[in-house]
Amino acid sequence: MGRLKTFTRRAFLIGSVAVAGGVAFGAYMVNKPHANPLLDNLGDGEAALTPYVRIDADGVTLITPRADKGQGAYSVQAALIAEELDVELDQVKIDPGPPSPAYWNTALADEAATFMAPGGGVGESIAYGALSAVMKTIGMQITGGSTTVPDGFVKLRQAGAVARETLKLAAAQKTGAAASELRTEAGRVLLPDGSSLAYAELAPIAATIDPPQDIQLRAPSEWRLIGKPMQRVDIVAKSTGTQSYGIDHKVDGMVHAAIKLNPAQIGPLIGFDAGEALKMRGVSKVVAVTGGVAAIADNTWRAFQAAEAVEAEWGPAPFPATMDEHWQALADSFTEDALDSRKRDDGDVEISIAETGEIISAEYRAPYLAHAPLEPISAIVRVDDDRAEVWTGTQIPRFIQNNVGKIAGIDPEKVTVHALYMGGSFGHRLEDEVVKQAAEIAVQMKGTPVKLTYSREQDMSHDFTRQIAMAQLRGVVRDGKVETYDLGIAMPSVVVSQMSRQGLSVPGPDSQIVAGAWDQPFTIPNQRVTGYRAPELAPISSWRSVGASSNGFFYNAGLDELIHAAGADPMEERLRLCSNPEARKVLEAVAEMSGWDGVLGDGRGRGVALTQSFGVHCAEVIEVSNTEYGIRIDKVWVAAEVGTVVDPVNFDNLVKGGVVFALGHAMNCEITYTDGIADQSNFDSFQGMRMYQCPTIEVRGLENGDRVLGIGEPPVPPAAAALAGAIFAATGTRLREMPFSKFVDFA
Amino acid sequence: MKLTVDGKIHEVDVEPDMPLLWVLRDELGITGVKYGCGIAQCGACTVHVDGYAIRSCQQPVGDLEGEVTTINGLGTPDALHAVQAAWIEHQVAQCGYCQSGQIMSAAALLAENPNPSDEDIDDAMSGNLCRCGTYPRIREAVKTAARTVRSA
């Protein structure tokens, strides 16, 4: 490995390093709050960086560090690099996996993984909360707040630009031409005499040159790729059954394992009898793991059957036995003692309410929800005496290193994690139970790779679900206007629950409890948003848009109640209250797209909602009909302000997908527990939206400013409220609890 | 027992009640066929048997009669089926995990009815779940593929 040559820009460096037959360019982070363990492991003259561009005899490879859960992150990242590097996407290889271990390090992978979020991602959202401090101390360095994404938008283009200019210098050195007279195009440096040199030819020389300092990035008007429709790099594979996912992965000599966990979520295993299971064909072993038993067989189905056949004795779940008790725990949390944050307190809510005879009040509920990406979770783990290897679809490779290291009794650095393609996540793969369990099995059969595949039933009923949440609102209207809005939200802390499984405690308030509610662009004379911390109940985790997934519904639906009491129009009153010019444009856009003008009649109705989450203002108008078969969702209009739309096709797909995801869950999904056991374990009882229910969806991306914000999550929070508003307009029924199918039928 | 998959004859030694899905994936290594639910609710495992779309997770291999076509046999990256070509044109996939099944359902629909109405499309495709919510693009892609099939 060569020496690291760097230049400084903001808080990161773009450096280069020699690799076999060529050169790699990438980012190296500075400003670390602690010593870099990676550098400690390197000998003199060695360096490490997170590579984005590798050029060698094989040509140009773009390395896209951020995991792709299905949101098209690989393509978008590749386009950002290619924009400045002057290569065409069909000329280059894209390497989403870990590159040569010689210069790869998962700590840096995590770092890289967190800043780039073209499709949004639940990972970023935890950075908004108290978590970032914890992350820093364990070396994950999540960049805080909304700087996360814009930073990546710059960084990848910068890597492309530095690589391009270094290649020009290499060409100048080789030919004697002045670097200023050189141009680049389609993976070649063009010389003044009309001849050209391929980047690959120049790579060995480029490896010896210090990357030039401070290159100006191209202006948006010069962009060739950004903002134009792109073909996703994986689209052919994903349309021909040739894309390999985690669950498809094979390792030589591996055995198949299936798990039977205590049906009572996270309850203990007391004992088991594997007699019947061991008699089954192909079954070699049944072993205990934390909270369950695993059967080892020679294929997946035999392992499933065997795990089912194990008789086990289980202990109880460590949380209340009935849903009534869960809801009661939330209802009991609206107290001064449980107050977690009051980040918004405009005017004086208490005086306004005390002075008014008539107040409006209501209670809202959002249930536990499974993530249920269509690919059930799986992991392959092999443990040897002094090392371990993991193959899995994950968003948290660094945690996995630590956890597998602990289970195997080896150094985390001796654990190699191969991150595989994921068939969806929605936050599911921010947990690593499946990997820990596979490792627990693998330590009991050292040297043999163990592939643990969850059945759908195990996956859904043992998911760490979306938080359960409750809101209580009070309000006052006067002279046809909303005058006072007091919203209290109670939920257990997602961040605390999630991090406790990584052995971490998170002090301080959890901003996710009020995310999507306290920071909305509406100015009301008296407005207060209070977060209350409910006790830990069932284990919960980040679910697409996290706190805002419940709070976008609460805030907007509550606002609708007040607007209705005031006798105002939901769109007009929102526009009147909207104090943020960016948000106003988004509202105006959906009003114009939907041709919003008052009441529709004929059993039809419209609703509108706007939520700012992850820095993105996203507004939705939904139109429904009340038919003889129930409510039919006819049409959805969405507008979102994201600064720059990198790929319009992917943007459109992600927004529509986010709307379908949110509406499907609002319509008919919940996870409930009876004696700790999930009452839903497959798609028969957790349906989501199906094709025949899918409305037409019209999408507009607004672009004000040179930045890029993720769009994977922001379409989720407003959807349920816009649907509830539309159903109210069509039927007069006010829906205050999800799923709505408990109260109305859907066609 | 013998079975014909994607034009090739295979000999497998498995229990007759093993679902075709797992014979394809684990015994024959045809992983384009996906496991999503195992109870005929998601459609990820859809294959054709003599041209009809079936859920392979519900088909005991011992009762199988007919030739199986999987997504890997329907077309290949170099020789795309009309439905696959339309899926690429419309950039349907997000995570892509459901798309093998979606494509097999759409191909079976068009083989039987090359001019489906919106309702026909909804009927044929509603057994295929897409957790990423790509339904709007699937609709468009089915219509494009239908045009290709009709003009062929």
Ligand code: FES
């Ligand atoms: S796996 Fe067969 S329908 Fe879901």
Ligand code: FES
């Ligand atoms: S594309 Fe992800 S499930 Fe359909």
